[in-house]
Amino acid sequence: MMNIKHLFQLIFLAVIVLAANSCKEPVEEVNVYSGRHYRSDEDLFRKFTEKTGIRVNLIKADSDQLINRMAMEGDRSPADLFITADVGRIAQALDQNLLQQAVTPFILENVPKNLRDPDGYWTGLTKRARVIVYHLDRVDPEQLSTYEDLVLPAWNGKILVRSSQSHYNQTLLASIVAANGYDQALQWAEGVVDNMAQPPRGNDRDQVKAVAAGAGDLAIVNTYYMGLLLRSSNEEEQQVAEQMGIFFPNQNDRGAHVNVSAIALASSSKNKENAMQLIEFLLEKESQELLASANYEYPVNPNAEWPELLKSWGTFKEDDINLSRLGDYIPESMKIFNEAGWN
Numbered sequence: 001m002m003n004i005k006h007l008f009q010l011i012f013l014a015v016i017v018l019a020a021n022s023c024k025e026p027v028e029e030v031n032v033y034s035g036r037h038y039r040s041d042e043d044l045f046r047k048f049t050e051k052t053g054i055r056v057n058l059i060k061a062d063s064d065q066l067i068n069r070m071a072m073e074g075d076r077s078p079a080d081l082f083i084t085a086d087v088g089r090i091a092q093a094l095d096q097n098l099l100q101q102a103v104t105p106f107i108l109e110n111v112p113k114n115l116r117d118p119d120g121y122w123t124g125l126t127k128r129a130r131v132i133v134y135h136l137d138r139v140d141p142e143q144l145s146t147y148e149d150l151v152l153p154a155w156n157g158k159i160l161v162r163s164s165q166s167h168y169n170q171t172l173l174a175s176i177v178a179a180n181g182y183d184q185a186l187q188w189a190e191g192v193v194d195n196m197a198q199p200p201r202g203n204d205r206d207q208v209k210a211v212a213a214g215a216g217d218l219a220i221v222n223t224y225y226m227g228l229l230l231r232s233s234n235e236e237e238q239q240v241a242e243q244m245g246i247f248f249p250n251q252n253d254r255g256a257h258v259n260v261s262a263i264a265l266a267s268s269s270k271n272k273e274n275a276m277q278l279i280e281f282l283l284e285k286e287s288q289e290l291l292a293s294a295n296y297e298y299p300v301n302p303n304a305e306w307p308e309l310l311k312s313w314g315t316f317k318e319d320d321i322n323l324s325r326l327g328d329y330i331p332e333s334m335k336i337f338n339e340a341g342w343n
């Protein structure tokens, strides 16, 4: 039987529960549409929530799918932030009026000019170089120089590179159109197709594996894939990467092509303040160092220290064309790939 003391205890508890519920603030949140699928990002979102109390709702999909989704959802889109692993995609989102300007003094101070939109519609989040990876036993790095020289007869049947569907290749070619013009870029693409060891298939890591397997001598890949292979839990992958050298092309002229993962404020954003807080959090030195050490990408914030592995590859000159300009050349690069038969 319940005595009077227990009854009072129950009433007391009920009052506390009611009071707690009535004081509940509306949940602070930010909705992120991301084309990046890395655990490092989710770790950072969790840290952000711990620090600020702002919940991060993450929707992951292919960047093109996310752009279509935002376009279809229009003003009703819940998207606050759009993240993509290629600057060509951010240009596409901008073209479709899916982004709004988001500049803060913090962004201006912590992100170099070439890695953010001059009109403030997006900022780089991490940086990656698209480099030449070569087999240490079969290639003397003295033979290597520029992207342009990959068409030389010496590389006939030796080059591994993925398909033109790859956003990374589209943006690399855009940088070559920007530097050399349409006609020379077309000749270049045709020359690379002629020198391919096999028709393009697989991802960047598969190109490196094909070189290790003897299909060819060099591959065009993003730097962080070498990090992911070297630090893979799979010993075979480590062995593949250990047979390779990394060469940064065009060091005596415009520099190696870099691309960014970029972050932008969606025009539909209803949690703008929270979104801006998250952008700044991701650009802080500590977050940048975490992204670099977990994923072997280069930080965009120059104050962030590089992990040892990136240091061991050395510093390099990067093509510092403002990346926002490369988006303009993507349609031309698609046309060139088509004409050159780079499938």
Ligand code: FE2
Residues within 6 Å of the ligand: 085, 222
């Ligand atoms: Fe990637």
